[in-house]
Amino acid sequence: MNKFILTLPTTILLATVCWAKVPLVDDGELVPALRHERATGIIIQVINTYHYKKKSLNDELSANILDKYLESLDVNRSYFTQGDIEQFEQYRFELDDDLRKPDLNPAFEIFRVYRARVNERSDYAIKIMSDDFNFNLAEEFQFDRREAAWAADADELDQIWRQRVKNDFLNLKISDKETDEIRDTLKKRYERIRTTTYQLDANDVFQTFINAYTMAIEPHTSYFSPRTSENFDINMSLSLEGIGAVLRPDNDFTTVDRVVPGGPADLSGQLKSEDRIIGVGQDEDGEIVDVIGWRLDDVVDLIRGPKGTTVRIDVLPEGVGPEGPSKVIAITRDRIKLEEQAAKSSIIVSGDSRIGVIDIPTFYSDFAAQSRGDKEYKSTTRDVRRILGELQQELVNGVIIDLRSNGGGSLTEALELTGLFIESGPIVQTKDSYGRIEVNNDPDPGITYSGPLAILVDRNSASASEIFAGAIQDYRRGIIIGEPTYGKGTVQNIVDLNRFVRNNQEDHGKLKTTIAQFFRISGGSNQLKGVVPDIIFPTAKFSDEHGERSVDNALPWDQVEPARFRAVYAPVDSYAGLQQRHEQRIKEDKLFQLTMEQINLSYQNSNRKSVSLLESERKNERELLEKANRDLKNEIRIAHGLEPLTEDQDSGNKLLAEEEDSIANDDADEADEFEDTDVFLDEAAHILVDLIIPVRTTAAATQ
Numbered sequence: 001m002n003k004f005i006l007t008l009p010t011t012i013l014l015a016t017v018c019w020a021k022v023p024l025v026d027d028g029e030l031v032p033a034l035r036h037e038r039a040t041g042i043i044i045q046v047i048n049t050y051h052y053k054k055k056s057l058n059d060e061l062s063a064n065i066l067d068k069y070l071e072s073l074d075v076n077r078s079y080f081t082q083g084d085i086e087q088f089e090q091y092r093f094e095l096d097d098d099l100r101k102p103d104l105n106p107a108f109e110i111f112r113v114y115r116a117r118v119n120e121r122s123d124y125a126i127k128i129m130s131d132d133f134n135f136n137l138a139e140e141f142q143f144d145r146r147e148a149a150w151a152a153d154a155d156e157l158d159q160i161w162r163q164r165v166k167n168d169f170l171n172l173k174i175s176d177k178e179t180d181e182i183r184d185t186l187k188k189r190y191e192r193i194r195t196t197t198y199q200l201d202a203n204d205v206f207q208t209f210i211n212a213y214t215m216a217i218e219p220h221t222s223y224f225s226p227r228t229s230e231n232f233d234i235n236m237s238l239s240l241e242g243i244g245a246v247l248r249p250d251n252d253f254t255t256v257d258r259v260v261p262g263g264p265a266d267l268s269g270q271l272k273s274e275d276r277i278i279g280v281g282q283d284e285d286g287e288i289v290d291v292i293g294w295r296l297d298d299v300v301d302l303i304r305g306p307k308g309t310t311v312r313i314d315v316l317p318e319g320v321g322p323e324g325p326s327k328v329i330a331i332t333r334d335r336i337k338l339e340e341q342a343a344k345s346s347i348i349v350s351g352d353s354r355i356g357v358i359d360i361p362t363f364y365s366d367f368a369a370q371s372r373g374d375k376e377y378k379s380t381t382r383d384v385r386r387i388l389g390e391l392q393q394e395l396v397n398g399v400i401i402d403l404r405s406n407g408g409g410s411l412t413e414a415l416e417l418t419g420l421f422i423e424s425g426p427i428v429q430t431k432d433s434y435g436r437i438e439v440n441n442d443p444d445p446g447i448t449y450s451g452p453l454a455i456l457v458d459r460n461s462a463s464a465s466e467i468f469a470g471a472i473q474d475y476r477r478g479i480i481i482g483e484p485t486y487g488k489g490t491v492q493n494i495v496d497l498n499r500f501v502r503n504n505q506e507d508h509g510k511l512k513t514t515i516a517q518f519f520r521i522s523g524g525s526n527q528l529k530g531v532v533p534d535i536i537f538p539t540a541k542f543s544d545e546h547g548e549r550s551v552d553n554a555l556p557w558d559q560v561e562p563a564r565f566r567a568v569y570a571p572v573d574s575y576a577g578l579q580q581r582h583e584q585r586i587k588e589d590k591l592f593q594l595t596m597e598q599i600n601l602s603y604q605n606s607n608r609k610s611v612s613l614l615e616s617e618r619k620n621e622r623e624l625l626e627k628a629n630r631d632l633k634n635e636i637r638i639a640h641g642l643e644p645l646t647e648d649q650d651s652g653n654k655l656l657a658e659e660e661d662s663i664a665n666d667d668a669d670e671a672d673e674f675e676d677t678d679v680f681l682d683e684a685a686h687i688l689v690d691l692i693i694p695v696r697t698t699a700a701a702t703q
Contacts, residue, residue, distance in 0.1 A: 024198045030112055032104035036206045039508045040102040042500045043210060043223060052433045052490065052514045053555060055217045062096035064553075069107065069212035075146060076251050078160060079117040082150045087113075099213065107209035108202075115197055122194035124158060125165050129186050133166045135615035141167045144251070144609035166613055168292075174619055175325070185290050193293040200295075207509075219551045220492055220514050226507040242304055243311065243331045245271060252292050253278065253316075254299040258407065258460070261361030262341035263334075270329040272318060273405075273460070274606070277303075278326060279314030288314050288328065305333050319602025325622065343383040345391060348400075348685040353692060355685040356391035358384055359402040363409030363417070363464040380409070381416040388420065388449045398452035398688045401468075402681065404482065408463030415440055418471045420448040421478070426563040427471045429519040430491065437519075439563050453478030454688040456681065457531060459543040462486035466526040467518060473531060474522045476567045479575060479691060480533040481684045483540040487548035489527030490555060491516040517555065523562040527555050534575045535582055535687055537680060538596060542603055578690055585686060591639055592679045598632050601625075640677070 044057065055061060066088065074080050091098075091106045098106055141163040142148065151157045165186065172182040207225040214221040244263015247254050253276040265271040280302040281288040291299045303311055312330045320326070341364050348355045360380060369377035384401075391399060418427045419442035426439045455469045455478055466485050472478045493515045497508040519525050528548045533540075548554040586592040605625070612618055634644035 024195070025201045027112060027115075030108055030115075030202055030205060032108060032206065033202055035506045035508055036104055036202070037102050038501060039206070039223075039497055040099060040104065040210065042497050042508070043214075043511055044099060045500075046495055046497075046511055047214070047217065047221070047513060050433055050493070050495075050513060050515050051217065051221065052431075052517055053218050054433070057096045057099060059093040059096060061213075061216055062094065063092050064216040065095045065212050066092050068215050069110065069209055072208050072212055073111065073114045074117075077145045077148055077150055078157070078164070079114060079121055080150060081117075081154060081157060082152050084113060084117070085150050095213075104206065104209065108205055111200075111205045111208075115200075118197040119194055120154075121157065121161055122190045124161055125190040126187055128162060128165055129169070129183055129190070133169055135166075135170060135173070135613065137614065138617075139163070139166075139613040140610050141613050142610040143167065146251075163613065167611065170613060170615060170618060174615065174622065189290050189293055192290075196293070196295045196298065214511075214513075216553065218490075218514055218553055218555055219548075220488070220490055220512070222512050224510045224512065226509050242333055243271070245303075247277070247296060247300065249296045250276065254291060254294070254296055256315075258405070264331050268329070268331050271313065271315070271331065274318035275315040277313055277315055279328075281312040281314075281328075283310050284312075284330070286312070288312065307334050309333050319605045320625070325626070342378060343380060343387060345387045347391070347394060347396060348682065350682075350685045350689045353397040353685075353689045354395065355688055356387075356394065356396035356399045357402055357681065357685075358387050358391075358399065360384065360406055360417075362406055363411075363413040363468075365410045365413050379416075380413040381420065384417060385420055385448050392449070392451075396451075398454065398692050399449060400454045400456055400681070400684055400688060401478075402456045403461045403465045403469060404456055404458040404680075405460040406462070406465040407460065407486075408465055408488075411440075411464060411467070412443075414464040414467045416443055418442060418468050419444050419446075421450075421453060421472065422475055422568065423447050425475070425565045426521045428467045429521060429560060429563055430516050431519060431560060432516045437560060439521075452688060452692045454684055454691075455480050456684045457482040457485050457533060458539075459483045459530075459546045460486060461531075462488045462547070466531050469531045470520045470526055473534070474520055474567070475565065479535065479578075479687070480531060481535045481687055482533050482537055482680070483543045484532050484536075485526070485530035486546070487526065487528045487530035487554075489518045489525045490514045491518065514555075517558065519558075519560045521563040521565050524559045525557055528557045535579055537683075538586070539599060539680075542599070575691075578687060581690055582683065582687055586683060589679070589683070591636060591677070592683065594632055594635050594639075595679050598629075601628060601632075636677075 048057075070080065070085070070088065088110055091110070095106065098104070143164070145160070151160060168186055168189070169182055172185060173179075177185070203225045207223055210223040214223060242263070243265045244260035245265045246257040246260065248257045249255075256271060256273055256275045256277070258273050259266045259271055277299060278292050279288040279290050280299065282302075282305070289302060291302065303313065305311060310330055310332050312328055314326050314328045316326050341362055343358055343360045345359070346357045348357060363380050365379040366374075366377045388399070415427050422442060424442050424445040426441050428440045430438045430440065432438075453472070455472055457465065457469055457480060461469065461482075462485060466487075466489065469480055469485065473480050491514065492512050495511045495513060497511060498504050501508060517525060517527060530547065530549075544550070612621070630645060630647070637644055
């Protein structure tokens with residue numbers, strides 16, 4: 001069955017699946033199989049026939065495939081030397097011909113060289129680990145080498161790895177680990193890097209190489225091996241047991257790509273997007289296993305487990321450098337609950353106005369219940385229609401739809417939800433690989449809510465969220481507030497390759513391929529640019545490094561002829577003045593400014609590429625970071641009438657205080673109010689009130 005994907009790109013969702021221990025693979029086993037050759041032919045045929053972007057398999061693409069393949073193997077340029085790269089140049093303009101034959105041997109040969117280099121580096125790291133490092137030398141370690149030149153030779157790699165081992169040792173040393181414990185941890189870490197690489201089999205090599213080909217075309221097309229395909233099915237079902245987080249590999253770290261709404265991680269409020277997982281422990285007192293350098297699947301295997309059991313995760317929060325400090329969080333595994341993903345409402349009182357807020361974490365629909373004929377099935381539109389009725393009974397003066405971090409979901413729900421706010425008309429246009437354009441209309445004429453409306457978005461609002469926000473903006477039905485959205489304006493289809501093979505006895509995996517592009521009814525695409533808000537928050541300056549805009553081969557922005565539609569009459573013809581009032585207000589809002597300081601601090605730390613190996617400087621940097629975070633937290637606490645935290649009370653592990661046992665019981669209610677503070681949502685309410693006030697004034701003048 002084909003599956004249409006209208007969400008952000010995904011990696012692995014943590015749910016309950018147990019894999020047998022993976023054996024080491026001999027060199028003799030690292031050869032392409034007949035099924036790999038068959039799958040290659042099918043993949044090329046499907047892409048050439050159905051892919052939206054017509055990209056010729058030629059020398060230009062071959063060169064890009066080689067670069068993508070080397071990047072996927074050695075993203076931090078820590079294993080290959082310049083000599084290796086020069087050796088691989090013989091394939092630069094040959095891989096297109098090799099794929100057509102198909103001849104996969106060059107890809108396997110490159111991988112065998114990579115495996116040998118990993119073995120050499122692991123041996124070297126373990127050998128020098130027993131050295132007595134001098135931490136009183138002013139030395140700088142470049143831990144992010146993604147844009148660095150390849151090491152000239154093995155001697156230069158030795159220098160890079162000497163600094164890496166010294167840095168790893170220092171990280172543990174300033175965390176008060178004993179020397180013997182440090183050496184034991186690091187020996188296991190470097191052995192694990194070798195073991196992980198030697199567990200990769202022919203299927204893994206094939207998947208990596210084919211994905212270098214698909215990624216060279218555009219970022220949302222990818223091949224899933226049989227094992228990865230099962231993980232993808234788990235990801236789409238959102239129904240199995242786990243913690244509810246989507247992970248991605250990021251150099252030697254496993255990074256949280258996003259937290260799934262309604263999952264245990266989301267409900268705990270502890271695990272955040274961009275946190276880096278460095279250790280995993282089982283139950284309340286199990287040993288925390290160091291997972292730096294592990295392959296993603298193996299980290300996932302440690303985190304997965306049965307419902308009701310506890311996993312402890314050691315993470316480096318976003319904005320904290322690789323030296324730490326880290327924090328350990330405990331999460332109880334459970335099922336991801338659909339009801340926890342449902343739209344929820346609240347009311348903000350802003351001056352004399354009451355603003356209703358509807359938080360929509362995803363565009364969901366219980367298709368199974370709907371197909372059974374259940375009249376009470378859950379869906380985004382049904383829930384929002386009910387909430388709008390409740391808010392109108394509460395006499396709200398306006399409504400905010402909060403789509404922040406909403407990665408998409410059901411296209412049908414995006415269409416129907418838009419229909420709650422307009423009478424009728426087109427909502428989005430879809431252009432397929434043949435250039436045919438289909439207009440998707442409001443399926444249910446009529447309007448549920450016609451009052452003042454604001455849509456709050458951020459850099460993680462994607463796909464179906466962008467369709468909804470773009471339509472509201474084109475109809476001028478409401479004001480869009482926040483950051484430019486993710487910029488994913490494409491449609492993917494899942495193709496089971498096995499259906500192309502007769503008498504199939506082996507699993508050939510699946511291909512996710514981009515087959516169409518969305519266009520707004522005004523003619524422009526959400527692709528790359530995203531939906532640009534009418535009122536832009538200052539955090540937007542960080543969004544250029546996020547989403548489609550950060551990918552070098554993403555589909556470009558494009559446009560088609562506008563659809564025929566009539567914009568809704570707006571009581572305010574333009575939003576002139578709103579941006580100015582917004583900027584003046586946040587300049588005078590201490591909590592908003594403190595939050596921006598916090599975000600800037602996090603951004604600066606996240607974008608560092610090197611770190612000092614001088615112990616005194618590292619300790620000083622860590623203490624300064626902890627003090628800066630504590631000062632920010634305490635200013636916010638004081639603004640909320642809470643006592644500031646002392647150094648002993650503050651763990652130093654959280655960029656924002658999330659009140660726990662350190663807060664006295666009589667402060668609990670105030671702490672709850674503190675945790676719920678959302679300066680961006682509050683400011684969106686102020687902006688909507690600014691829009692509403694002229695409406696009231698005009699109405700009063702005509703009475």
